[in-house]
Amino acid sequence: MIWYRASWVLPIEAPPIRDGWVAIERGRIAGVGSGKRPGAIDLGHVAILPALVNAHTHLELSYLRGAVPPAARFLDWIGAIMAARRRVRDTDDPVILQAARAGIEEARASGTGLVGDTGNTLVTVPLLRDAAMPARVFYELLGFNTDDPAGRVLEARGHVDRTGGTGADVRVSLAPHAPYSVSPGLFSALREDLDAHRGDVSSVHLGESPEEVEFIDRGTGGWRDVLTGLGVWTDAWQAPGVSPVRYLADLGFLDSRVLAVHGVQCDGDDLSRLRALGTTVVSCPRSNRYVGVGDPPIEAFYAMGVTVAFGTDSLASVQDLNMFGELAAARRLAPRVSARHLLESATRCGARALGFGEQFGSIEEGKQAALIAVRVPERVDDVEEYLVSGVEPAAITWLDAEKPQIPNPKSQHHSGTTR
Numbered sequence: 001m002i003w004y005r006a007s008w009v010l011p012i013e014a015p016p017i018r019d020g021w022v023a024i025e026r027g028r029i030a031g032v033g034s035g036k037r038p039g040a041i042d043l044g045h046v047a048i049l050p051a052l053v054n055a056h057t058h059l060e061l062s063y064l065r066g067a068v069p070p071a072a073r074f075l076d077w078i079g080a081i082m083a084a085r086r087r088v089r090d091t092d093d094p095v096i097l098q099a100a101r102a103g104i105e106e107a108r109a110s111g112t113g114l115v116g117d118t119g120n121t122l123v124t125v126p127l128l129r130d131a132a133m134p135a136r137v138f139y140e141l142l143g144f145n146t147d148d149p150a151g152r153v154l155e156a157r158g159h160v161d162r163t164g165g166t167g168a169d170v171r172v173s174l175a176p177h178a179p180y181s182v183s184p185g186l187f188s189a190l191r192e193d194l195d196a197h198r199g200d201v202s203s204v205h206l207g208e209s210p211e212e213v214e215f216i217d218r219g220t221g222g223w224r225d226v227l228t229g230l231g232v233w234t235d236a237w238q239a240p241g242v243s244p245v246r247y248l249a250d251l252g253f254l255d256s257r258v259l260a261v262h263g264v265q266c267d268g269d270d271l272s273r274l275r276a277l278g279t280t281v282v283s284c285p286r287s288n289r290y291v292g293v294g295d296p297p298i299e300a301f302y303a304m305g306v307t308v309a310f311g312t313d314s315l316a317s318v319q320d321l322n323m324f325g326e327l328a329a330a331r332r333l334a335p336r337v338s339a340r341h342l343l344e345s346a347t348r349c350g351a352r353a354l355g356f357g358e359q360f361g362s363i364e365e366g367k368q369a370a371l372i373a374v375r376v377p378e379r380v381d382d383v384e385e386y387l388v389s390g391v392e393p394a395a396i397t398w399l400d401a402e403k404p405q406i407p408n409p410k411s412q413h414h415s416g417t418t419r
């Protein structure tokens with residue numbers, strides 16, 4: 001058994017504990033409490049909290065970091081990304097693999113312990129396993145004009161099974177890309193696949209750009225031009241004439257096992273629908289601004305009772321994979337949402353949405369001891385507010401769950417030994 005003591009412990013499922021301790025046994029949390037604990041390793045002025053959850057990123061796009069500058073219009077950004085992706089032909093090019101590996105390490109160094117990783121290939125699955133980074137990998141399908149949706153899904157399932165299927169900590173499931181790039185038939189086939197795999201969860205980009213709203217409402221605008229340019233437009237597709245959220249809800253695709261990524265364009269009706277369906281919105285505010293779709297209505301998400309998680313999106317649209325940076329952006333956009341709720345979104349809500357609620361996301365007995373210690377200045381009274389104001393990787397240490405960890409003598413002091 002190892003005991004760690006710190007100025008603050010944030011269990012997430014309970015308010016922060018001043019002068020708290022956490023006990024770890026064989027990699028799992030064995031207890032949490034407050035007060036003196038003889039024999040505990042004192043980590044000093046730090047906050048111990050569960051590792052953060054990045055509920056939406058695309059590690060396979062890490063090699064495009066800085067490749068496309070911020071855009072004023074989403075279609076300009078997407079066009080530039082599509083062109084950049086065509087320049088690297090092989091999906092397992094060493095450039096892609098190296099950047100993805102570095103992305104995983106960058107995420108870990110900034111305190112992330114679980115990722116929702118969306119990709120059009122499965123190249124990140126062995127990388128995540130090798131790096132021991134727990135993940136839900138979403139194998140993402142596109143197909144606006146598909147003859148045989150069920151066949152496409154079956155084929156994708158085959159690819160998933162050949163990657164070694166579902167390992168303990170890296171679990172793969174299927175996901176549609178977005179309402180403007182996936183046919184109604186393919187949405188239905190993916191929903192059937194989800195219903196047939198009870199342990200899976202799925203994800204979809206939803207309500208990201210104003211162009212998506214126009215296209216789903218009237219079938220016109222920039223997306224229509226893109227689909228025509230790609231040669232996949234079909235007159236068989238009828239504009240649903242509703243919002244993107246309403247469209248996917250009517251198709252029966254959305255429920256509590258689906259993550260709706262972005263939701264920037266959601267109105268009050270959309271949000272009550274998402275809340276009623278139990279769908280988690282994954283907000284990526286830094287990416288939203290970068291790609292020119294505007295700011296997400298984060299205060300409205302919380303005010304309407306929608307479950308919120310956070311993600312960084314890919315390094316093609318954000319400067320780093322630091323979830324504390326994402327939290328700081330959310331805090332700026334939503335000053336009336338409590339820091340506690342924001343932190344819960346970046347931990348427990350993300351873990352649950354990804355299907356890892358039993359193992360990660362809070363400090364509770366039996367959960368995996370995926371814990372970080374964040375250095376907090378002595379003068380800080382409101383530790384939750386401090387943690388959503390931006391934290392650099394240099395201030396973050398992972399707690400060793402296997403052997404006692406001697407704290408850094410510069411900022412902390414040692415007052416005991418382990419049992």
Ligand SMILES: [Zn+2]
Pocket residue numbers: 056057058118205261313314
């Ligand atoms: Zn995305």
